[in-house]
Amino acid sequence: MSFYFASILYVMMKKALLLLILLPIFTYAQDVMPPLLPWKGKSEALMVAKGHPWITPGEASDLKESPTYEETYLWIKKIADSSPYIQLKSLGKSEQGRDIWILIASKNQFFDGERLKKEEKPLIFFHGGIHAGEIDGKDAGMMLLRDIIHGEKGHLLDQANILFIPILNVDGHERRSPYGRVNQRGPVEMGWRTNAKNLNLNRDFTKIETAGVKAVIEVINEYEPDLYVDVHVTDGADYQYDITYGFVKTGGYSPAISQFLANTFQKEVDAALSSKGHIPGPLLFAANGDDFSSGNVAFSFSPRFSHTYGDARHLPSILIENHSLKPFRQRVLGTYVFMEQAILTMAKHFDAVKKAVALDQNQAKESLDVKFKFRENPADTMQFKGIASRKEKSTLTGSEYVVWEGKAITQEVPTLLMDVPVQTVPIPKAYWISSEWSEVIEKLQLHGIEMEILSEPKDIRLEYSKVMDFKMGSQPYEGLMRVQEFSSEKIYRTQTFLPGSIRVKTDQALGELAVILLEEESVDSFFQWGYFNSVFSQTEYIESYIMEPLIIQMLAKDPKLKTEFETKKSEDPDFAKNARRIYRWFYEKTPYFDQNWKVIPVGREW
Structure with missing residues (x-):
């Protein structure tokens, strides 16, 4: 038996034992989820048969499970070793000392940034597991790379080069259990949202306090990708959409890129997802926190988030938020379809992408909007593919809570857009x-x-x-x-x-x-x-026995200061009665006061 298969067998045996212990509780947690709409899509044909030599660990469980860090590493190393078109590279260590791996795929076997940047085809960068429990991107990317290298989709590598980080938050990924995300339908074991220091990587893109985000920014700087995709899974409400995603449409820093993403990219990706049986939608945030009766909120994210950071850098950037209440299998397959079409669309319109990026990089600006608020009125309305719900009164708390009924409905829902500048700086x-x-x-x-x-x-x-x-x-x-x-x-x-x-x-x-x-x-x-x-x-102060004679000298030399002092006392009686404040007032007017x-x-x- 090879080392690879022996290692996989050992990990699977440990996992089976853990699940046997925890299964009764875990099954109960899954049973309290809202009813599930049945789904069957053409994308199911993307999965290979059980005996396939390049089946991914996730597919081996019918996409009910997602592999551990070690299982993932063994598989991606095996595929990298099998092909001259892939290189496996460590981007450095996590806070707990794990390697953050990236796969670089290039038909011309260019694996350094300088040569990849010069190629006349797009460079696509995507990662899974920035929130490690939201791991769909890892399994979808492994399947897609398998089909490119050992399947019938080698043509994709003729059209684009690929950068793929299967697991970004590697430490959070290994804090895995059936209790990772109670509101998410699989995989069986899920990692943790934050890293080993309890920091949220998708709040770190400006301050760079985590090894994972540092790695992402180093990749962006070194390779200058043409598209950046960050794959997440949602929290929150129920609806029919399974693959929701977004980008900065308004209130951002790259208007030409936003126009391309809205008018070209989104249309082609949505068509591909729909043709494979998925229901694509925009990023969805219920205005009232429960259902969508009050509208969908389109936030103006700040650049601490991945896709908004990309917008500030004039890098076409997408935030995928697969719907947590849809099964892991459905979400992974939808992510695969998304990424495949993203490659095709970027290749087809590469000249338009480069033109949009150049326009945004060369904007002449005298000021910059740095803070936004909501519009007074809804921007528009959408035909929302929702799920019927009702409110029930809790017998435990006495307050109302939402109950999802598992029935498809269509609603007219207003869009509450947050793109009105409230702070502009020169x-x-x-x-x-x-x-x-x-x-x-x-x-x-x-x-x-x-x-x-x-x-x-x-x-x-x-x-x-x-x-x-x-x-x-x-x-x-x-x-x-x-x-x-x-x-x-x-x-x-x-x-x-x-x-x-x-x-x-x-x-x-x-x-x-x-x-x-x-x-x-x-x-x-x-x-x-x-x-x-x-x-x-x-850190420096002055004593009253110095301040008292100093004030007398100051008043004697500066009649205007004396007038200002008398006015201050008459306008502020509390000041006039407070010796400490008076001394402080004069101290701040001396050259002894800390100018920094x-x-x-x-x-x-x-």
């Missing part, structure tokens, strides 16, 4: 950051943002933002203490920048991303994420 010529803020500088470098690194000291007068009032979040979010609310005013001063400090010009391909990260008003700025929180600490306190250390060059 774009400076460049940003300056001093060398001591090395963590921020390193993150900008990881994003691939161009910068000039100073090799000798330089004095320059710049605009800064000084925080006047602020409020921190009440608890950590993704491991960081975010700035929740604040107000600021602009100040100007000359600063000496030492070697290692950086200048970031905004006239570059990733200029919009630089603005998003460095302007404090942006919801995903380094400031709001808390990377500059130390500026809120005041509450000043965000990002200088703007105009």
